[in-house]
Amino acid sequence: MGRRRTPPRRARLVEPTMISFLRRILTPTPVVIVFGALLGAVPFAVVPGIGPAVLALAVAVWVVLAFHPPARWTPHVVEMCVLVLLLTSAVAVAVTADSARHLSEFVKWAVATAVIFPLFNLGTTARRRFLLAYVGGATAGGAVSLILLVFDRSGTALAPLAPFGYGVVGPSGTTLRTVDLDGRSITRLAGLYVDPNIAGLFMVVALALALALTRGRALILTAPILAVAAVASLSRSAIATVVVAGILFVAVHSLSARARLLALTAGAVACLGALGVPAVRERFLASFGSTDRGADDRMRALENFLPSMQGDWWFGKGWGAIELIDEVAGYNANFVANTPLLTLYRGGVIVGLTFLVLLLLVAAVSVSRLRSPDARVATIGATALAVVLVALQLDFPVVTIAPVTIVFGVLIVATVTTPVDRASETRSVPTSEVVA
Secondary structure (H helix, E strand, C coil): CCCCCCCCHHHHHHHHHHHHHHHHHCCHHHHHHHHHHHHHHCCCCEECCCEEHHHHHHHHHHHHHHHCCCCCCCCCHHHHHHHHHHHHHHHHHHHHCCCHHHHHHHHHHHHHHHCHHHHHHCCHHHHHHHHHHHHHHHHHHHHHHHHHHHHCCCCCCCHHHHHHCCCCCCCCCCCCEEEEECCEEEEECCHHHCCHHHHHHHHHHHHHHHHHHCCHHHHHHHHHHHHHHHHHCCCHHHHHHHHHHHHHHHHHCCCCHHHHHHHHHHHHHHHHHHHCCHHHHHHHHHHHCCCCHHHHHHHHHHHHHHHHCCCCCCCCCCCCCHHHHCHHHHHHHCCCCCHHHHHHHHHCHHHHHHHHHHHHHHHHHHHHHHCCCCHHHHHHHHHHHHHHHHHHHHCCHHHHCHHHHHHHHHHHHHHHHCCCCHHHHHHCCCCCCCCC
Protein backbone atom coordinates (compact mmCIF):
# COMPACT_ATOMS: atom_id res chain seq x y z
CA MET A 1 0.00 0.00 0.00
CA GLY A 2 1.18 3.46 -0.79
CA ARG A 3 2.12 5.87 1.91
CA ARG A 4 -0.69 8.26 2.90
CA ARG A 5 0.16 11.84 2.06
CA THR A 6 -0.36 14.46 4.77
CA PRO A 7 -1.95 17.69 3.48
CA PRO A 8 0.31 20.71 3.66
CA ARG A 9 -0.01 22.61 6.94
CA ARG A 10 -1.09 25.74 5.11
CA ALA A 11 -3.95 23.94 3.35
CA ARG A 12 -5.24 22.57 6.65
CA LEU A 13 -5.44 26.11 8.07
CA VAL A 14 -7.36 27.72 5.19
CA GLU A 15 -10.84 26.58 6.21
CA PRO A 16 -10.56 27.47 9.93
CA THR A 17 -9.03 30.83 9.05
CA MET A 18 -11.86 31.60 6.61
CA ILE A 19 -14.50 30.58 9.14
CA SER A 20 -12.80 32.71 11.77
CA PHE A 21 -12.76 35.68 9.39
CA LEU A 22 -16.46 35.25 8.54
CA ARG A 23 -17.30 34.88 12.22
CA ARG A 24 -15.65 38.24 12.93
CA ILE A 25 -17.38 40.16 10.13
CA LEU A 26 -20.80 38.46 10.40
CA THR A 27 -21.62 39.59 13.92
CA PRO A 28 -25.27 39.64 15.05
CA THR A 29 -25.46 43.29 16.13
CA PRO A 30 -25.46 45.13 12.77
CA VAL A 31 -27.66 42.53 11.08
CA VAL A 32 -30.33 42.45 13.78
CA ILE A 33 -30.35 46.24 14.14
CA VAL A 34 -30.87 46.79 10.42
CA PHE A 35 -33.45 43.99 10.33
CA GLY A 36 -35.42 45.38 13.28
CA ALA A 37 -35.28 48.97 12.06
CA LEU A 38 -36.41 48.17 8.51
CA LEU A 39 -39.14 45.82 9.75
CA GLY A 40 -40.50 48.54 12.00
CA ALA A 41 -40.16 51.48 9.61
CA VAL A 42 -40.50 50.22 6.03
CA PRO A 43 -41.75 46.62 6.17
CA PHE A 44 -42.74 46.59 2.50
CA ALA A 45 -39.46 47.92 1.14
CA VAL A 46 -38.02 45.99 -1.80
CA VAL A 47 -34.36 45.66 -2.72
CA PRO A 48 -34.26 45.90 -6.54
CA GLY A 49 -33.14 42.62 -8.03
CA ILE A 50 -33.42 40.76 -4.72
CA GLY A 51 -36.95 41.16 -3.41
CA PRO A 52 -38.54 42.09 -0.07
CA ALA A 53 -35.89 43.54 2.20
CA VAL A 54 -37.24 41.99 5.41
CA LEU A 55 -37.21 38.50 3.91
CA ALA A 56 -33.62 38.95 2.71
CA LEU A 57 -32.65 40.07 6.22
CA ALA A 58 -34.55 37.15 7.76
CA VAL A 59 -32.29 34.85 5.73
CA ALA A 60 -29.26 36.93 6.81
CA VAL A 61 -30.14 36.31 10.46
CA TRP A 62 -29.97 32.57 9.78
CA VAL A 63 -26.51 33.05 8.25
CA VAL A 64 -25.38 34.94 11.35
CA LEU A 65 -26.70 32.16 13.56
CA ALA A 66 -24.70 29.61 11.55
CA PHE A 67 -21.49 31.43 12.48
CA HIS A 68 -22.58 32.18 16.05
CA PRO A 69 -24.51 29.06 17.12
CA PRO A 70 -25.88 28.84 20.66
CA ALA A 71 -23.83 26.91 23.18
CA ARG A 72 -26.84 24.69 23.70
CA TRP A 73 -30.19 24.50 21.96
CA THR A 74 -33.06 23.82 24.34
CA PRO A 75 -36.18 24.28 22.21
CA HIS A 76 -39.26 25.77 23.79
CA VAL A 77 -42.57 24.02 23.23
CA VAL A 78 -43.66 27.04 21.16
CA GLU A 79 -40.68 26.53 18.85
CA MET A 80 -41.57 22.88 18.42
CA CYS A 81 -45.16 23.80 17.59
CA VAL A 82 -43.97 26.27 14.95
CA LEU A 83 -41.79 23.52 13.48
CA VAL A 84 -44.82 21.21 13.27
CA LEU A 85 -46.79 24.03 11.66
CA LEU A 86 -44.10 24.43 8.99
CA LEU A 87 -43.96 20.69 8.30
CA THR A 88 -47.73 20.21 8.06
CA SER A 89 -47.95 23.30 5.85
CA ALA A 90 -45.28 21.87 3.54
CA VAL A 91 -47.38 18.72 3.15
CA ALA A 92 -50.49 20.79 2.43
CA VAL A 93 -48.78 22.92 -0.21
CA ALA A 94 -47.29 19.81 -1.84
CA VAL A 95 -50.84 18.53 -2.35
CA THR A 96 -52.48 21.78 -3.48
CA ALA A 97 -49.71 23.47 -5.49
CA ASP A 98 -50.57 23.55 -9.18
CA SER A 99 -48.34 26.46 -10.16
CA ALA A 100 -45.06 28.10 -9.22
CA ARG A 101 -47.02 30.88 -7.52
CA HIS A 102 -48.18 28.47 -4.82
CA LEU A 103 -44.59 27.52 -4.10
CA SER A 104 -43.26 31.09 -4.10
CA GLU A 105 -45.99 32.25 -1.72
CA PHE A 106 -45.30 29.31 0.56
CA VAL A 107 -41.56 30.01 0.60
CA LYS A 108 -42.17 33.64 1.57
CA TRP A 109 -44.51 32.60 4.37
CA ALA A 110 -42.11 29.87 5.55
CA VAL A 111 -39.13 32.27 5.69
CA ALA A 112 -41.23 34.79 7.62
CA THR A 113 -42.52 32.15 10.04
CA ALA A 114 -39.19 30.41 10.61
CA VAL A 115 -37.38 33.63 11.59
CA ILE A 116 -38.45 33.03 15.18
CA PHE A 117 -35.85 30.24 15.46
CA PRO A 118 -32.74 32.43 15.02
CA LEU A 119 -34.36 35.22 17.07
CA PHE A 120 -34.86 32.74 19.91
CA ASN A 121 -31.26 31.53 19.74
CA LEU A 122 -29.09 34.53 18.87
CA GLY A 123 -28.71 35.42 22.52
CA THR A 124 -30.20 37.87 24.99
CA THR A 125 -28.12 40.88 23.97
CA ALA A 126 -28.66 40.53 20.22
CA ARG A 127 -32.36 39.83 20.71
CA ARG A 128 -32.84 42.92 22.88
CA ARG A 129 -31.05 45.09 20.32
CA PHE A 130 -33.32 43.70 17.60
CA LEU A 131 -36.46 44.50 19.61
CA LEU A 132 -35.24 48.02 20.41
CA ALA A 133 -34.38 48.56 16.75
CA TYR A 134 -37.90 47.51 15.84
CA VAL A 135 -39.33 50.03 18.32
CA GLY A 136 -37.12 52.76 16.88
CA GLY A 137 -38.01 51.84 13.32
CA ALA A 138 -41.74 51.73 14.06
CA THR A 139 -41.53 55.10 15.82
CA ALA A 140 -39.84 56.63 12.76
CA GLY A 141 -42.30 54.90 10.42
CA GLY A 142 -45.25 56.02 12.51
CA ALA A 143 -43.99 59.61 12.57
CA VAL A 144 -43.50 59.67 8.79
CA SER A 145 -46.94 58.11 8.28
CA LEU A 146 -48.51 60.77 10.51
CA ILE A 147 -46.82 63.48 8.45
CA LEU A 148 -48.13 61.89 5.26
CA LEU A 149 -51.61 61.71 6.78
CA VAL A 150 -51.59 65.42 7.49
CA PHE A 151 -49.79 66.83 4.45
CA ASP A 152 -50.07 64.28 1.61
CA ARG A 153 -53.65 65.02 0.62
CA SER A 154 -53.23 63.62 -2.90
CA GLY A 155 -51.50 60.40 -1.89
CA THR A 156 -48.60 60.91 -4.29
CA ALA A 157 -45.69 61.66 -1.92
CA LEU A 158 -44.44 58.07 -2.01
CA ALA A 159 -44.51 57.81 -5.80
CA PRO A 160 -40.71 58.35 -6.18
CA LEU A 161 -40.18 55.24 -4.04
CA ALA A 162 -42.00 52.94 -6.48
CA PRO A 163 -38.78 51.06 -7.41
CA PHE A 164 -38.40 50.24 -3.71
CA GLY A 165 -41.90 48.91 -3.16
CA TYR A 166 -43.83 52.07 -2.33
CA GLY A 167 -45.97 54.53 -4.25
CA VAL A 168 -47.85 51.81 -6.16
CA VAL A 169 -51.53 52.77 -6.12
CA GLY A 170 -54.29 50.44 -5.00
CA PRO A 171 -57.68 49.73 -6.61
CA SER A 172 -58.86 53.21 -5.61
CA GLY A 173 -56.18 54.79 -7.82
CA THR A 174 -54.28 56.32 -4.91
CA THR A 175 -52.14 55.34 -1.98
CA LEU A 176 -54.66 56.97 0.37
CA ARG A 177 -56.90 54.73 2.45
CA THR A 178 -60.24 56.15 3.58
CA VAL A 179 -63.41 55.17 5.40
CA ASP A 180 -66.88 56.70 5.00
CA LEU A 181 -68.21 58.03 8.30
CA ASP A 182 -71.53 59.82 8.55
CA GLY A 183 -71.41 60.79 4.89
CA ARG A 184 -67.81 62.01 5.08
CA SER A 185 -64.69 60.35 3.69
CA ILE A 186 -62.02 60.20 6.41
CA THR A 187 -58.40 59.41 5.51
CA ARG A 188 -56.81 56.72 7.67
CA LEU A 189 -53.14 56.43 8.55
CA ALA A 190 -51.45 53.90 6.29
CA GLY A 191 -48.28 55.59 5.04
CA LEU A 192 -45.31 53.25 5.04
CA TYR A 193 -47.52 50.32 6.08
CA VAL A 194 -49.78 50.42 2.98
CA ASP A 195 -52.89 49.26 4.89
CA PRO A 196 -54.35 50.96 8.01
CA ASN A 197 -55.08 47.70 9.82
CA ILE A 198 -51.51 46.56 9.26
CA ALA A 199 -50.24 49.93 10.49
CA GLY A 200 -52.36 49.56 13.62
CA LEU A 201 -50.95 46.12 14.44
CA PHE A 202 -47.35 47.26 13.86
CA MET A 203 -47.92 50.22 16.21
CA VAL A 204 -49.56 48.07 18.91
CA VAL A 205 -46.66 45.59 19.03
CA ALA A 206 -44.10 48.41 19.01
CA LEU A 207 -45.98 50.26 21.76
CA ALA A 208 -45.92 47.20 24.01
CA LEU A 209 -42.19 46.71 23.43
CA ALA A 210 -41.53 50.41 24.02
CA LEU A 211 -43.36 50.28 27.36
CA ALA A 212 -41.47 47.12 28.33
CA LEU A 213 -37.95 47.90 27.10
CA THR A 214 -37.44 51.67 27.16
CA ARG A 215 -37.35 54.26 29.90
CA GLY A 216 -36.96 57.95 30.43
CA ARG A 217 -36.56 60.10 27.33
CA ALA A 218 -36.68 57.12 25.00
CA LEU A 219 -40.09 56.12 26.36
CA ILE A 220 -41.36 59.70 26.25
CA LEU A 221 -40.28 59.94 22.60
CA THR A 222 -41.58 56.60 21.35
CA ALA A 223 -44.80 55.84 23.23
CA PRO A 224 -46.82 58.97 22.28
CA ILE A 225 -45.95 58.66 18.57
CA LEU A 226 -46.82 54.97 18.49
CA ALA A 227 -50.08 55.49 20.40
CA VAL A 228 -51.22 58.40 18.21
CA ALA A 229 -50.31 56.51 15.02
CA ALA A 230 -52.29 53.46 16.21
CA VAL A 231 -55.36 55.62 16.86
CA ALA A 232 -54.92 57.52 13.57
CA SER A 233 -55.07 54.23 11.67
CA LEU A 234 -58.72 54.01 12.80
CA SER A 235 -58.15 50.26 12.99
CA ARG A 236 -60.86 48.92 15.27
CA SER A 237 -58.93 45.70 15.81
CA ALA A 238 -55.77 47.56 16.86
CA ILE A 239 -57.54 50.03 19.16
CA ALA A 240 -59.68 47.29 20.70
CA THR A 241 -56.53 45.22 21.25
CA VAL A 242 -54.95 48.06 23.25
CA VAL A 243 -58.12 48.50 25.31
CA VAL A 244 -58.36 44.77 26.06
CA ALA A 245 -54.65 44.64 26.91
CA GLY A 246 -55.19 47.45 29.40
CA ILE A 247 -58.17 45.69 30.96
CA LEU A 248 -56.21 42.43 31.24
CA PHE A 249 -53.27 44.26 32.83
CA VAL A 250 -55.43 45.91 35.47
CA ALA A 251 -57.54 42.81 36.15
CA VAL A 252 -54.78 40.17 36.35
CA HIS A 253 -51.50 41.89 37.19
CA SER A 254 -50.79 42.25 40.90
CA LEU A 255 -51.23 45.94 41.69
CA SER A 256 -51.75 47.84 44.88
CA ALA A 257 -55.13 49.54 45.29
CA ARG A 258 -53.54 52.94 44.61
CA ALA A 259 -51.70 51.73 41.50
CA ARG A 260 -54.85 50.04 40.22
CA LEU A 261 -56.81 53.26 40.67
CA LEU A 262 -54.13 55.26 38.87
CA ALA A 263 -54.08 52.72 36.00
CA LEU A 264 -57.86 52.81 35.68
CA THR A 265 -57.86 56.60 35.74
CA ALA A 266 -55.11 56.85 33.12
CA GLY A 267 -56.91 54.33 30.91
CA ALA A 268 -60.22 56.15 31.22
CA VAL A 269 -58.57 59.49 30.36
CA ALA A 270 -56.86 57.93 27.33
CA CYS A 271 -60.11 56.38 26.09
CA LEU A 272 -62.03 59.62 26.56
CA GLY A 273 -59.28 61.51 24.77
CA ALA A 274 -59.42 59.13 21.83
CA LEU A 275 -63.21 59.24 21.69
CA GLY A 276 -62.96 63.02 21.78
CA VAL A 277 -61.61 62.82 18.21
CA PRO A 278 -64.71 62.87 15.97
CA ALA A 279 -63.30 60.37 13.45
CA VAL A 280 -62.45 57.85 16.19
CA ARG A 281 -65.80 58.30 17.92
CA GLU A 282 -67.79 57.92 14.71
CA ARG A 283 -65.69 54.95 13.63
CA PHE A 284 -66.57 53.01 16.77
CA LEU A 285 -70.17 54.16 17.00
CA ALA A 286 -70.67 53.01 13.41
CA SER A 287 -69.59 49.53 14.47
CA PHE A 288 -72.92 49.10 16.21
CA GLY A 289 -75.08 50.56 13.46
CA SER A 290 -76.80 49.19 10.38
CA THR A 291 -74.55 51.27 8.11
CA ASP A 292 -71.40 49.34 9.00
CA ARG A 293 -70.71 47.67 5.68
CA GLY A 294 -67.54 46.04 6.99
CA ALA A 295 -69.44 44.23 9.74
CA ASP A 296 -72.01 43.04 7.21
CA ASP A 297 -69.25 41.70 4.95
CA ARG A 298 -67.67 39.87 7.88
CA MET A 299 -70.97 38.22 8.82
CA ARG A 300 -71.57 37.09 5.24
CA ALA A 301 -68.03 35.71 5.04
CA LEU A 302 -68.55 33.71 8.24
CA GLU A 303 -71.86 32.36 6.96
CA ASN A 304 -70.20 31.33 3.71
CA PHE A 305 -67.15 29.74 5.35
CA LEU A 306 -68.46 26.18 5.64
CA PRO A 307 -69.86 26.05 2.08
CA SER A 308 -66.63 27.54 0.70
CA MET A 309 -64.56 24.72 2.25
CA GLN A 310 -66.45 21.88 0.61
CA GLY A 311 -63.91 19.52 -0.98
CA ASP A 312 -60.93 21.40 0.52
CA TRP A 313 -61.11 20.51 4.20
CA TRP A 314 -57.95 18.39 4.45
CA PHE A 315 -55.42 20.55 2.57
CA GLY A 316 -57.18 23.87 2.01
CA LYS A 317 -57.28 26.19 -0.98
CA GLY A 318 -53.50 26.52 -1.17
CA TRP A 319 -50.96 29.31 -0.67
CA GLY A 320 -51.44 30.55 -4.23
CA ALA A 321 -55.23 30.92 -4.14
CA ILE A 322 -55.92 34.07 -6.14
CA GLU A 323 -58.12 35.64 -3.46
CA LEU A 324 -55.24 35.47 -0.97
CA ILE A 325 -52.68 37.23 -3.15
CA ASP A 326 -54.75 39.72 -5.18
CA GLU A 327 -56.47 42.61 -3.40
CA VAL A 328 -59.34 42.93 -5.87
CA ALA A 329 -59.96 39.18 -6.03
CA GLY A 330 -59.89 39.02 -2.24
CA TYR A 331 -62.42 41.84 -1.99
CA ASN A 332 -64.73 40.09 -4.44
CA ALA A 333 -64.32 36.70 -2.75
CA ASN A 334 -64.98 38.21 0.70
CA PHE A 335 -63.13 35.40 2.48
CA VAL A 336 -63.33 35.16 6.25
CA ALA A 337 -61.38 37.90 8.07
CA ASN A 338 -60.25 35.73 10.96
CA THR A 339 -56.70 34.47 11.35
CA PRO A 340 -57.37 30.92 12.66
CA LEU A 341 -60.19 30.29 10.16
CA LEU A 342 -58.19 31.73 7.27
CA THR A 343 -55.26 29.49 8.20
CA LEU A 344 -57.62 26.53 7.91
CA TYR A 345 -59.00 27.97 4.65
CA ARG A 346 -55.52 28.14 3.13
CA GLY A 347 -53.85 25.04 4.57
CA GLY A 348 -56.62 22.67 5.60
CA VAL A 349 -57.79 21.24 8.89
CA ILE A 350 -54.46 19.78 10.09
CA VAL A 351 -52.62 23.07 9.53
CA GLY A 352 -55.52 24.96 11.07
CA LEU A 353 -55.53 22.82 14.22
CA THR A 354 -51.75 23.13 14.55
CA PHE A 355 -52.01 26.91 14.35
CA LEU A 356 -54.79 26.85 16.95
CA VAL A 357 -52.52 24.87 19.30
CA LEU A 358 -49.80 27.48 18.72
CA LEU A 359 -52.20 30.28 19.71
CA LEU A 360 -53.21 28.38 22.84
CA LEU A 361 -49.55 27.95 23.80
CA VAL A 362 -48.84 31.64 23.22
CA ALA A 363 -51.90 32.51 25.31
CA ALA A 364 -50.71 30.25 28.14
CA VAL A 365 -47.25 31.84 28.15
CA SER A 366 -48.86 35.29 27.99
CA VAL A 367 -50.93 34.58 31.10
CA SER A 368 -47.80 33.56 33.03
CA ARG A 369 -46.09 36.79 31.96
CA LEU A 370 -49.19 38.79 32.82
CA ARG A 371 -49.07 37.44 36.38
CA SER A 372 -45.44 38.49 36.82
CA PRO A 373 -44.78 41.06 39.56
CA ASP A 374 -42.78 43.06 37.00
CA ALA A 375 -45.12 45.53 35.28
CA ARG A 376 -42.94 45.62 32.15
CA VAL A 377 -43.12 41.85 31.76
CA ALA A 378 -46.86 41.95 32.40
CA THR A 379 -47.27 44.57 29.65
CA ILE A 380 -45.88 42.20 27.04
CA GLY A 381 -48.04 39.37 28.36
CA ALA A 382 -51.19 41.51 28.29
CA THR A 383 -50.51 42.67 24.75
CA ALA A 384 -49.74 39.21 23.40
CA LEU A 385 -52.89 37.78 24.97
CA ALA A 386 -54.98 40.66 23.63
CA VAL A 387 -53.55 40.17 20.13
CA VAL A 388 -54.55 36.50 20.25
CA LEU A 389 -58.01 37.24 21.62
CA VAL A 390 -58.85 40.33 19.58
CA ALA A 391 -56.56 41.30 16.68
CA LEU A 392 -56.23 37.79 15.23
CA GLN A 393 -59.96 37.21 15.51
CA LEU A 394 -60.87 40.42 13.67
CA ASP A 395 -58.25 40.53 10.93
CA PHE A 396 -56.09 38.27 8.78
CA PRO A 397 -52.81 39.87 7.46
CA VAL A 398 -50.77 37.60 9.75
CA VAL A 399 -51.77 34.76 7.40
CA THR A 400 -51.34 36.36 4.00
CA ILE A 401 -48.64 39.05 4.30
CA ALA A 402 -45.06 38.04 5.16
CA PRO A 403 -43.93 41.19 7.07
CA VAL A 404 -47.01 40.95 9.29
CA THR A 405 -46.23 37.27 9.88
CA ILE A 406 -42.76 38.31 11.03
CA VAL A 407 -44.18 40.92 13.42
CA PHE A 408 -46.43 38.32 15.03
CA GLY A 409 -43.34 36.11 15.37
CA VAL A 410 -41.50 39.02 17.01
CA LEU A 411 -44.30 39.34 19.56
CA ILE A 412 -44.12 35.59 20.25
CA VAL A 413 -40.34 35.75 20.73
CA ALA A 414 -40.61 38.76 23.06
CA THR A 415 -43.33 37.05 25.10
CA VAL A 416 -41.67 33.64 25.43
CA THR A 417 -38.13 34.85 26.13
CA THR A 418 -39.13 37.39 28.77
CA PRO A 419 -38.45 35.82 32.18
CA VAL A 420 -41.30 35.74 34.69
CA ASP A 421 -39.02 37.07 37.42
CA ARG A 422 -35.33 37.41 38.20
CA ALA A 423 -35.15 33.97 39.77
CA SER A 424 -36.39 32.41 36.54
CA GLU A 425 -34.12 34.42 34.28
CA THR A 426 -31.44 31.72 34.19
CA ARG A 427 -34.12 29.20 33.18
CA SER A 428 -35.56 31.46 30.49
CA VAL A 429 -35.73 29.72 27.14
CA PRO A 430 -33.73 29.50 25.02
CA THR A 431 -30.56 29.06 27.08
CA SER A 432 -28.10 30.40 24.56
CA GLU A 433 -24.90 32.37 24.82
CA VAL A 434 -25.12 36.13 24.80
CA VAL A 435 -23.44 37.29 21.63
CA ALA A 436 -22.86 40.88 20.76
